[in-house]
Amino acid sequence: MASVGGGLQKGTSGEEPDAALVARAGAGDSAAIDRLITLVHPFALRYCRARLGHSLPGVTAEDLAQQVCLAVLRALPRYQDRGRPFLAFVHRVAVHEVSDAYRAAARGALLAELVPDRADPAAGPEERAVLGDGVARLRPLLDRLSPTAREVLLLRLAVGLSAEETAAVVGSTAGAVRAMQHRALAAVRRGLVAESVPAG
Numbered sequence: 001m002a003s004v005g006g007g008l009q010k011g012t013s014g015e016e017p018d019a020a021l022v023a024r025a026g027a028g029d030s031a032a033i034d035r036l037i038t039l040v041h042p043f044a045l046r047y048c049r050a051r052l053g054h055s056l057p058g059v060t061a062e063d064l065a066q067q068v069c070l071a072v073l074r075a076l077p078r079y080q081d082r083g084r085p086f087l088a089f090v091h092r093v094a095v096h097e098v099s100d101a102y103r104a105a106a107r108g109a110l111l112a113e114l115v116p117d118r119a120d121p122a123a124g125p126e127e128r129a130v131l132g133d134g135v136a137r138l139r140p141l142l143d144r145l146s147p148t149a150r151e152v153l154l155l156r157l158a159v160g161l162s163a164e165e166t167a168a169v170v171g172s173t174a175g176a177v178r179a180m181q182h183r184a185l186a187a188v189r190r191g192l193v194a195e196s197v198p199a200g
Contacts, residue, residue: 015039016165017086026076037069040090043159044068047091050158051098059101068094085168091155141191149184156181 017025017039024032045065052061071093079089142150148170155166156177163174163181170177 019081019086022076022079022081022086025073026079033073037073040072040087041065041069043087043090044072044094046159047094047154048098050154051094052101057105059105064097064101068097071097084171085165087165088169088171091169138188141188144191145184145187149180152177152180153184153188 017036021032021036021039025036045061048064048068049061052059052064068090072090075089075093142153145153151170152166155161155169156163161169163177166172167174167177172180
């Protein structure tokens with residue numbers, strides 16, 4: 001099995017795999033599987049980090065991103081190229097895996113924690129605490145947005161996709177994505193300003 005997450009450059013958002021690579025990976029070519037996972041894992045990790053925040057104790061974005069990659073591999077033999085980017089397919093799988101994690105946590109299921117096999121290069125405890133506080137303040141404001149607007153903000157700002165890449169993932173146009181991002185950010189800013197104004 002491919003090593004999920006090995007040898008990746010930190011901060012990359014994922015590169016779109018070409019159709020030939022996806023076809024070879026779907027046919028079981030181990031080199032193609034390794035290359036495919038190397039391309040999609042950064043996207044999955046950034047997406048899971050953005051969606052999870054600190055709201056699911058015992059579930060790490062790294063573990064969930066690995067589950068996304070494994071789910072992609074399991075689905076590869078049934079994958080059909082319908083002219084959309086492969087990352088749009090990975091996005092659908094990631095949405096499903098994150099939703100499953102939230103459902104499992106809501107049911108009080110016991111979620112297995114994996115022991116990390118190497119040091120975590122991510123932010124330390126202090127940075128995570130500051131980030132967690134910011135996420136806690138933003139989450140109610142983001143929840144007021146439409147699901148599509150939230151997803152556009154997440155893909156553009158947290159995952160780091162371009163407007164064109166985001167449009168391909170959500171099935172829209174780059175212009176519509178930019179307009180939605182602008183409106184969503186304006187709504188979040190208005191909410192932050194309203195929160196900072198003392199009542200009465």
